[in-house]
Amino acid sequence: xxxxxxxGPRFISSILRSSxxxxxxxxxxxxxxIITTTTLQQPLRHSSFRSSPLVRDLQEYPEVEIVRNPPxxxxxxxxxxxxxxxxxxxKVETLPSGWKPQRTYDPKSxxxxxxxxxxxxxxxYLMKTYRGMRQxxxxxxxxxxxxxxEKDLRKVVExxxxxxxxxxxxxxxxxxxxxxGDYVDxxxxxLEEQGF
Amino acid sequence: xxxxxxxxxxxxxxxxALPRVTIGNIRPNPDSKQRSKRGRGQHGGDKHGAGNKGxxxxxxFMRLGYETGNTPFYxxxxxxxxxxxxxxxxxxxxxxxxxxxxxxxxxxxxTNGIIDLTSICNTxxxxxxxxxxxxxxxxxxxxxxxxxGKINIEVQYASDEAIAAIEKNGGHxxxxxxxxxxxxxxxxxxxxxxxxxxxxxxxxxPLDAMEYYSSAERRGYLADPEEISKERLVLAQxxxxxxxxxxxxxxxxxxxxxxxxxxxxxxxxxxxxxxxxDKAIIKPK
Numbered sequence: 503x504x505x506x507x508x509x510g511p512r513f514i515s516s517i518l519r520s521s522x523x524x525x526x527x528x529x530x531x532x533x534x535x536i537i538t539t540t541t542l543q544q545p546l547r548h549s550s551f552r553s554s555p556l557v558r559d560l561q562e563y564p565e566v567e568i569v570r571n572p573p574x575x576x577x578x579x580x581x582x583x584x585x586x587x588x589x590x591x592x593k594v595e596t597l598p599s600g601w602k603p604q605r606t607y608d609p610k611s612x613x614x615x616x617x618x619x620x621x622x623x624x625x626x627y628l629m630k631t632y633r634g635m636r637q638x639x640x641x642x643x644x645x646x647x648x649x650x651x652e653k654d655l656r657k658v659v660e661x662x663x664x665x666x667x668x669x670x671x672x673x674x675x676x677x678x679x680x681x682x683g684d685y686v687d688x689x690x691x692x693l694e695e696q697g698f
Numbered sequence: 699x700x701x702x703x704x705x706x707x708x709x710x711x712x713x714x715a716l717p718r719v720t721i722g723n724i725r726p727n728p729d730s731k732q733r734s735k736r737g738r739g740q741h742g743g744d745k746h747g748a749g750n751k752g753x754x755x756x757x758x759f760m761r762l763g764y765e766t767g768n769t770p771f772y773x774x775x776x777x778x779x780x781x782x783x784x785x786x787x788x789x790x791x792x793x794x795x796x797x798x799x800x801x802x803x804x805x806x807x808x809t810n811g812i813i814d815l816t817s818i819c820n821t822x823x824x825x826x827x828x829x830x831x832x833x834x835x836x837x838x839x840x841x842x843x844x845x846x847g848k849i850n851i852e853v854q855y856a857s858d859e860a861i862a863a864i865e866k867n868g869g870h871x872x873x874x875x876x877x878x879x880x881x882x883x884x885x886x887x888x889x890x891x892x893x894x895x896x897x898x899x900x901x902x903x904p905l906d907a908m909e910y911y912s913s914a915e916r917r918g919y920l921a922d923p924e925e926i927s928k929e930r931l932v933l934a935q936x937x938x939x940x941x942x943x944x945x946x947x948x949x950x951x952x953x954x955x956x957x958x959x960x961x962x963x964x965x966x967x968x969x970x971x972x973x974x975x976d977k978a979i980i981k982p983k
Contacts, residue, residue: 565982565983566971567982570976570978574965574979577963577964578891578979580808580811581888584820588804590803591804597803599802601800633759674717
């Protein structure tokens with residue numbers, strides 16, 4: 503019964519040594535005689551506090567009770583990581599954190615669109631290079647007319663610094679826009695206001 | 699344009715539709731003459747102004763405070779031991795109240811149980827590395843004013859403002875210590891179960907952390923519950939809010955569920971082996 507949990511050569515070797523019966527049938531060693539119990543044992547060299555100790559004689563272990571479909575299984579399920587990102591609320595007026603769901607994309611009426619990340623956040627980032635001396639604001643996942651969005655964002659960015667001209671770069675292949683400087687908050691606020 | 703006969707015209711028309719083709723990324727004409735490059739700066743730009751040998755040429759930066767062979771200023775005077783024992787200190791990764799509220803708003807946390815280190819790690823947005831002496835999470839007060847969650851949370855360290863923000867909204871907070879082996883199981887329980895190893899028993903905090911985790915003021919998990927309910931009132935008066943009556947709450951059971959000081963997973967006892975494949979728990983008799 504316990505075979506399903508403890509697998510591997512170390513366990514087999516301990517069974518061979520102990521020659522106990524498991525689930526009614528005696529285990530006979532059907533392996534070549536050359537492979538002795540000592541060769542089946544793992545070397546100790548990779549052991550750490552995280553690796554499990556070598557299995558000793560089964561009689562040394564405490565008696566166990568195997569409970570299938572136990573009532574505590576709900577606590578086990580609670581510990582397992584969700585396989586996908588949970589779906590956030592679709593329609594909400596206001597949330598305390600200020601997070602808003604994105605409006606739906608209509609390619610007919612929308613000139614451009616900025617889709618959310620897989621974690622449902624606005625894809626605006628600050629990229630730092632040259633030991634933090636060069637700061638660039640990056641906007642990702644732009645769909646549609648990227649040039650029109652760059653034009654609109656440029657107005658917002660330049661208005662935030664009293665009309666001073668700001669350098670930008672558009673990569674329409676990957677749908678990314680960069681602005682030279684840290685305008686993450688300004689751009690993010692504008693995009694959220696537009697419903698992206 | 700009706701019919702394009704000229705190849706040059708055809709190419710130019712194509713170029714207009716390909717904005718990424720520039721002078722910078724096209725190949726030179728076949729058999730075109732390659733001119734020798736004119737180096738910039740003194741000596742024809744052979745060193746590019748970076749000098750010969752050493753960190754100047756390799757363009758790497760010396761570590762902070764290094765004085766090229768002198769005894770550095772920060773180690774010259776052994777009188778102010780700010781960093782004494784820094785390699786042994788416990789680190790708690792910060793989570794602000796705003797981040798916690800965003801997790802709650804976007805359904806990243808299950809509010810039916812205790813929000814503990816495991817559930818925060820399971821969001822996939824925060825992680826800790828126990829082997830770098832990160833012993834868990836701390837709640838910082840950024841965004842404490844806008845926090846509106848009624849939750850039962852367990853962190854490793856919390857500021858006064860964070861405790862107040864949670865208790866003001868009818869929530870429950872405890873600070874709890876986990877030893878390094880328990881943390882290894884908690885950061886990824888699935889991996890731990892798949893190893894087929896028993897759930898570890900939580901160790902008691904080390905001596906220097908004992909005071910923190912047994913103080914009611916810090917909502918320590920080893921503190922006297924009577925003292926904690928007194929301190930809840932004290933904090934409410936300090937920050938000037940009316941303490942909601944958690945005893946009369948319909949979710950009282952859910953909100954006040956706590957782990958045993960020796961337990962690391964709620965509802966599961968140390969020493970049990972969980973088999974995910976067989977959906978079985980192996981318990982010692």
